[in-house]
Amino acid sequence: MRHQWTAFTVALGFTLTGHLRNRLAMSMIAFFIPTWIYLVRATALSKNISFQASALDIDVVASMNRTIQVSSALHAVTVIAGFMMFMATFSAREMDLRLVLAGYPRLQLLSAKVVALFVVTALLTGYTLALLWLSWPLTQPLGVATALATAILAYGGLGIMAGYLLRNELEGFFVVVMATLIDVGMQSPVSNPAADQAWLSALPLYGPAQAALAASFTHAASAGCAARALPWFVATTLMALLLFCLRTRHYHRQRHP
Numbered sequence: 001m002r003h004q005w006t007a008f009t010v011a012l013g014f015t016l017t018g019h020l021r022n023r024l025a026m027s028m029i030a031f032f033i034p035t036w037i038y039l040v041r042a043t044a045l046s047k048n049i050s051f052q053a054s055a056l057d058i059d060v061v062a063s064m065n066r067t068i069q070v071s072s073a074l075h076a077v078t079v080i081a082g083f084m085m086f087m088a089t090f091s092a093r094e095m096d097l098r099l100v101l102a103g104y105p106r107l108q109l110l111s112a113k114v115v116a117l118f119v120v121t122a123l124l125t126g127y128t129l130a131l132l133w134l135s136w137p138l139t140q141p142l143g144v145a146t147a148l149a150t151a152i153l154a155y156g157g158l159g160i161m162a163g164y165l166l167r168n169e170l171e172g173f174f175v176v177v178m179a180t181l182i183d184v185g186m187q188s189p190v191s192n193p194a195a196d197q198a199w200l201s202a203l204p205l206y207g208p209a210q211a212a213l214a215a216s217f218t219h220a221a222s223a224g225c226a227a228r229a230l231p232w233f234v235a236t237t238l239m240a241l242l243l244f245c246l247r248t249r250h251y252h253r254q255r256h257p
Contacts, residue, residue, distance in 0.1 A: 011112035051189035082159040082176035089163025143215025151208035157236035164243040
């Protein structure tokens, strides 16, 4: 047990160090999120719009300007989380294979990446929530934080899975950007006001997007709605474990025919 704990803490330390050395991700956190929110606040119309949060079965009336800020914040954090987890997984992939060959436990390596995702989630959530709060007083800050956190977990899990699945960095970046762009665009009441497509509920941000908007402008309970993204996090994490096991098994066969 002590050996397994040591293996986990060492892997976690290397994973967190890798995140800190990702200068592009750190720059995106420091500048992209506040810039994106500020630009929307400065340019978007302030007229009120009404839309239905179908997952909560409530009608919401809110400023278009603030509604787009929430959607933009969701887009920013999911892109960054997905990119960070993809790069951390992809860049360490060959080293992980060598470590497994040397006897390092697979589960500890993947667990370190998942725990690092929780750390990233907590920091990104707090930072983005503070930026939104500076823009206007959110009705339910805790509800907005829950929605942001579950969205980050869903796309962070997708980033880990993509790190084991895709062949190069450009593919990973393209997949993360396009997936979040389509998801946020379809969930936004501004770009998709009807939101009556049956398949929308299958997307990762269906619950978090509606929960974030409801918590920003109403007193409706939204935590259960935000949690609808968690099956995506669980599914992508399990798929990443499966892919990692398959890759390391194949690696063993290559090295030891």
